[in-house]
């Protein structure tokens with residue numbers, strides 16, 4: 001299975017990769033991997049002193065990069081704008097919240113699946129989407145509307161966001177987790193797609209793999225804040241390689257806050 005990993009080199013014949021070095025790779029779920037520099041997304045972990053290693057798989061990893069490109073490339077997000085993000089307590093969602101704050105967001109609104117997650121997020125504004133129709137809850141949280149939306153969920157969340165967006169608003173469509181279990185059935189929502197025309201909205205898909213160039217910018221923004229303690233990696237850690245499947249299914253069920261990680265060695 002696909003999955004980003006952080007590992008330590010145990011043996012190497014590659015120049016520039018020595019035994020003991022830390023590397024990121026995308027060779028999938030495994031305890032050991034045979035990789036070449038650059039192959040399967042393999043790259044050395046930058047030596048950022050004072051930065052927790054978990055950051056490289058969360059806010060500085062593909063998760064953070066997804067959030068960063070959604071905000072800066074797709075939404076062209078600007079200071080003072082009001083933003084809604086769905087699955088706000090998840091990996092991408094927490095990174096969106098933290099990075100949007102660094103970029104000077106106005107009102108930040110998030111949805112999450114439990115009161116505890118909402119409570120953890122609501123130094124900002126949030127709502128539990130099980131408490132009622134998403135569109136109505138969002139309208140209550142943002143009576144004056146929103147400028148931008150990062151969509152991790154699709155379906156009713158996308159419909160609610162289309163309703164709440166102001167004219168010329170933007171949507172960065174990152175994922176549709178509410179639809180992954182029923183990919184063969186047409187989704188019941190959104191039913192208001194034509195509002196995209198009526199309000200001159202822009203909806204654009206985001207694929208993180210198209211933006212490796214943005215990694216340096218993300219690091220420049222976030223690493224000093226990680227060192228200064230202004231930003232922390234948001235992660236849930238499951239221990240044991242044999243619990244990888246539990247962790248993955250738990251993520252789909254919402255058992256994680258922040259990025260779901262599996263620890264297979266210290």
Ligand SMILES: NC(=O)c1ccc[n+]([C@@H]2O[C@H](COP(=O)([O-])OP(=O)(O)OC[C@H]3O[C@@H](n4cnc5c(N)ncnc54)[C@H](OP(=O)(O)O)[C@@H]3O)[C@@H](O)[C@H]2O)c1
Pocket residue numbers: 062063066087088089090091092093111112113114117152153173174175176177178179206207208209251252253254255256257258259260
């Ligand atoms: N386009 C790209 O390049 C890219 C890259 C990375 C990830 N993604 C996408 O980004 C999204 C987030 O990924 P992630 O890895 O950071 O996962 P995540 O948000 O950490 O975990 C998924 C979360 O989704 C929520 N969820 C599950 N079922 C839901 C439903 N039916 N309705 C609403 N929320 C639901 C759960 O939280 P609650 O407890 O709040 O329900 C769960 O914790 C996914 O859609 C993923 O496919 C896209």
